[in-house]
Amino acid sequence: MTIKKGISLALLVIGVVALGLVPRMGASESLLNLLILMFIYTMLATSWNILGGYTGQVNLGHAAFFGLGTLTARMLYTGGCPLPLAFLVAGVVPVVFSMLIGVPAFRLRLRGDYFTIGTLALSQILYITIGNVLPKITYLPMADIQNYQILPRYYIILALTVFTIGVAYALVKSRLGLGLVAVRENEDAAESLGVNAFAHKLLALAVSAFLGGLTGGAYAYYQPSYYFNYTFSPPWSLEPVTMTFIGGVGTVHGPVIGAIFFVLLKEWLVLRVGEYHLIIFGVLFILVVLFLPGGLVEAWERIRRLVARRTTVKATAPTACAGGNNLPGN
Amino acid sequence: MPTTMVAQSLASGILVGALYGLAAVGLSLVFGVTKILNVSHGELLMLGGYTSFWLFTLFGVDPFAGIPLSMFALVIIGLIVYQLLFSRLIKLPTEDKIRTSLLVGFGLGLMLQNIALRLWTADNRGITPSYAGAVLTVLGVRLPYVRVASLVIAFVFLLALQLFLQKTYTGKAIRATAQDWEAATLMGINVHRVYLLSFVLGTALAGAAGTLVAVGYSVEPVMGLHWTLKALIVLVMGGIGSIAGTLIGGLILGVTESAAAVWISGNYRHVVGLAIFILVLLIRPQGLFGAKEG
Numbered sequence: 001m002t003i004k005k006g007i008s009l010a011l012l013v014i015g016v017v018a019l020g021l022v023p024r025m026g027a028s029e030s031l032l033n034l035l036i037l038m039f040i041y042t043m044l045a046t047s048w049n050i051l052g053g054y055t056g057q058v059n060l061g062h063a064a065f066f067g068l069g070t071l072t073a074r075m076l077y078t079g080g081c082p083l084p085l086a087f088l089v090a091g092v093v094p095v096v097f098s099m100l101i102g103v104p105a106f107r108l109r110l111r112g113d114y115f116t117i118g119t120l121a122l123s124q125i126l127y128i129t130i131g132n133v134l135p136k137i138t139y140l141p142m143a144d145i146q147n148y149q150i151l152p153r154y155y156i157i158l159a160l161t162v163f164t165i166g167v168a169y170a171l172v173k174s175r176l177g178l179g180l181v182a183v184r185e186n187e188d189a190a191e192s193l194g195v196n197a198f199a200h201k202l203l204a205l206a207v208s209a210f211l212g213g214l215t216g217g218a219y220a221y222y223q224p225s226y227y228f229n230y231t232f233s234p235p236w237s238l239e240p241v242t243m244t245f246i247g248g249v250g251t252v253h254g255p256v257i258g259a260i261f262f263v264l265l266k267e268w269l270v271l272r273v274g275e276y277h278l279i280i281f282g283v284l285f286i287l288v289v290l291f292l293p294g295g296l297v298e299a300w301e302r303i304r305r306l307v308a309r310r311t312t313v314k315a316t317a318p319t320a321c322a323g324g325n326n327l328p329g330n
Numbered sequence: 331m332p333t334t335m336v337a338q339s340l341a342s343g344i345l346v347g348a349l350y351g352l353a354a355v356g357l358s359l360v361f362g363v364t365k366i367l368n369v370s371h372g373e374l375l376m377l378g379g380y381t382s383f384w385l386f387t388l389f390g391v392d393p394f395a396g397i398p399l400s401m402f403a404l405v406i407i408g409l410i411v412y413q414l415l416f417s418r419l420i421k422l423p424t425e426d427k428i429r430t431s432l433l434v435g436f437g438l439g440l441m442l443q444n445i446a447l448r449l450w451t452a453d454n455r456g457i458t459p460s461y462a463g464a465v466l467t468v469l470g471v472r473l474p475y476v477r478v479a480s481l482v483i484a485f486v487f488l489l490a491l492q493l494f495l496q497k498t499y500t501g502k503a504i505r506a507t508a509q510d511w512e513a514a515t516l517m518g519i520n521v522h523r524v525y526l527l528s529f530v531l532g533t534a535l536a537g538a539a540g541t542l543v544a545v546g547y548s549v550e551p552v553m554g555l556h557w558t559l560k561a562l563i564v565l566v567m568g569g570i571g572s573i574a575g576t577l578i579g580g581l582i583l584g585v586t587e588s589a590a591a592v593w594i595s596g597n598y599r600h601v602v603g604l605a606i607f608i609l610v611l612l613i614r615p616q617g618l619f620g621a622k623e624g
Contacts (some may be wrong), residue, residue: 058429060369060436104612113367113428117562118370118611121604124559128604132597234555240439244508245433282441289433290418 023151032154038263039161040218041243045255046168047211048240053250054172055204056184058116062121062240065094066207067130067232069216077221078141087160090217091210098209099202106201112328120237127232134228145224157218164211171253173208181205181250242285248297256295334470339588345477348484349542349582353557354564355488356535363508363528363569365424366416366431370439371557373535374411377442378404378473378540379549380450391543392394393457394479402535410535411438412526420525439554446551457546480542485577487538491531492573504528508571556600563607 023032025301046052050061073090077083105115139145171177182190183197216231239262240255247258262281270278288295357371368374379399385391391399415619417433419427456462459476467472495501506514507524515521543549543557560583568579583603 056429058432060432101608101612108612112425113432114611116429116432117367117369117566118608121559121562121607123603123610125604125608126553128598128601132595238436241436243344243431275444278444279448282437282439283442284417284438285440286434289430289437290415 004123016158016162020155021210022152022158026036029150034263034267036150036154036157036222038260040215040222041155041239041263042256043161043164043211043215043218045247046164046252047208047215047244049244049249049251049255050168050171050211051204051208052241053244053254054177054180054184055201057112057201057204057236058241060116061117061119061237062208063232063234063236064119064123065098065212066216066219066236067123067126067229068094068097068233069213070220071130071216072213073220074138074246075328078138083156083221086221087214087217089211094209094216095206096215098130100207102202102205105206106198123232123234123237126230129227129232130232131227136228137225138228139225140223147324148224153222157222160214160218162212164214165252165256166203167204167211171312172252175202182252182254200302242281244295245285245288245293246295248292248295251294251297254295254297261296270306335592337469337471339592340456340585341471341473343588344581345473345481345546345584346583347589348577349539349546349566349580350479350560350583351580352484352487352539352542354492354561354568354580354583355573355576357386357558357561358530358565358568358570358576359491359535360529361565363504364420364525365427366419366529367428367531368529369432369435369558369562370437370442370554371532371536371561372556373439373446373554374404374407374536375540375543375557376549376551376554377407378537379544379553380446380455380540381537382541382544383450383455383457383549386459392459393541394483397483397538397541398489400541401534402409402440404533404537404540405530408458408530409526411533411557412529416529417522417526420522435526439558443551443554450551452551454548457509457545459545462545468588474546478547480546483538483542484573484583487535488573488577491535495573500527559607563603566607 022035044062044066047065048059051057052059052163069090072093073086076086081089101115101118105118121324150226171180179190179195179200180203182193182195183200187197190200195307221233242256243258243262245258246261247256248254265282269280273280291299294301353375354373356375357368360371361367378400382393382396383565384393385396385399386393393575397402415438416431419434421431422430426558451518462474462476464475466478467477493501495505503519504527505515506517506519506523506530507521511521540549543553563582564579567582568575568577585604586606587599591599
């Protein structure tokens with residue numbers, strides 16, 4: 001187990017170092033942009049997964065957190081606020097907002113679907129309201145645009161991505177993370193064992209909102225111009241769900257794999273089928289939810305187990321294959 | 331504020347509210363019986379609207395006369411969607427079923443919205459028969475004939491559904507299944523057939539509502555989420571399983587939105603409905619008229 005852990009850690013460090021060296025190896029600007037897009041989507045999916053995947057509270061309005069993050073960071077940054085502070089506040093504002101729905105919904109122990117449609121409604125409220133209050137395009141400060149530097153943006157967003165995955169990993173491996181999974185699997189049973197379901201759900205919501213806002217901060221720092229309400233629009237709620245499910249919901253690496261897969265497939269499809277790619281993503285998402293609820297991570301596990309079984313079958317007596325291939329927990 | 335303006339906004343609110351009620355009753359029926367929360371209901375409604383749009387522009391079929399056709403089209407679509415997707419969730423425990431159906435409906439909505447975008451472009455489409463502009467004026471309040479007719483038709487549909495569920499044998503089987511599917515099975519009711527029937531009835535109602543929206547207002551590919559939310563708001567206000575409650579919820583939503591458009595700003599009319607929704611959800615989750623859940 002520890003050897004396996006050591007190997008994954010080593011792979012992770014190598015991956016991050018490699019990503020850090022990519023710009024030095026003469027990578028083109030378009031490749032860097034593609035990687036930044038992957039980083040941002042990885043952050044977005046990872047932040048969604050903490051609440052939606054581990055805690056089982058499906059949030060269909062993640063755009064609210066992302067959008068508030070972009071809005072806060074952009075306002076502060078263009079107002080001359082130092083970048084780290086802008087990122088921090090971009091995370092905190094969505095947390096405060098998330099409590100609006102989280103505290104009442106979780107305290108009343110409403111069924112999960114009430115929370116889900118509540119988040120959908122809240123994100124729509126923000127989308128319409130921001131469109132009314134700020135019906136214009138936001139630009140980075142003039143000095144930034146005239147001298148747009150991709151390299152610092154690449155490194156800072158890479159660092160934020162590593163931080164986000166790190167937080168998710170630390171949370172999941174902690175006692176709290178086990179509590180979250182317990183609440184998802186059976187709330188009553190978890191409570192009877194002394195897990196405070198209300199506090200756990202609220203904590204997961206807060207972390208998810210903070211990281212979602214931080215993702216927004218990264219986007220606001222990266223994107224030169226966009227409509228203020230664009231980052232509140234429904235696709236920013238739909239995509240993290242799609243990516244997380246395709247990758248593997250409720251795992252740390254699932255959203256990362258999902259985000260990379262999503263960005264690559266999208267690039268590939270846009271070139272070939274144009275706008276039809278959204279239809280394909282819709283189909284893919286439904287297929288995963290219905291037939292492969294663990295996403296690509298589960299597919300990989302199944303293949304691995306199949307291969308492992310084949311080899312053990314060859315090695316031992318044919319009766320050894322009688323064991324069922326039970327799916328993992330979710 | 332002049333009284334005619336107040337009366338006008340009240341009337342507009344009632345006219346659109348009846349459609350909210352009709353849109354919601356399909357969703358409510360499906361959710362109440364099968365526990366499938368189909369968030370692509372708005373997209374199905376949109377398909378009903380486009381069906382009528384095609385019938386009218388390609389074949390000159392009058393939209394009101396074409397309602398059975400658009401309902402039939404939605405029955406077929408409902409059958410396909412149910413058999414291919416939602417029937418697979420039927421055996422899950424309720425919580426899982428709701429959660430998974432939300433996700434499936436959400437993917438389906440995304441798909442249908444983009445298919446509509448390809449087929450009919452992003453333009454706003456309306457159906458304009460010769461009588462489209464005709465207006466009935468009562469005491470200075472202007473009531474477009476098509477919207478008044480839509481109101482009447484919506485009422486007729488809701489009444490017919492109520493009678494069907496109360497008086498017929500099949501309707502009783504549907505209500506029995508909604509109350510307790512296990513007991514219903516023991517009484518010899520084919521629960522799977524009831525589920526299929528309820529789902530298809532729900533999509534057919536979405537088809538009718540879509541036609542009325544297309545003729546009185548307009549349709550566009552992104553309308554799905556908007557109408558799903560309207561239906562959900564009404565559902566939460568009216569409580570599940572009460573047709574009268576759903577109708578009243580729809581009317582309240584329509585009138586509140588119109589009032590908000592007059593007194594606050596037209597830009598915020600949809601925000602007001604959503605805000606009410608959140609409040610009801612948090613303060614009275616069983617619905618304004620619904621009985622407390624066990």
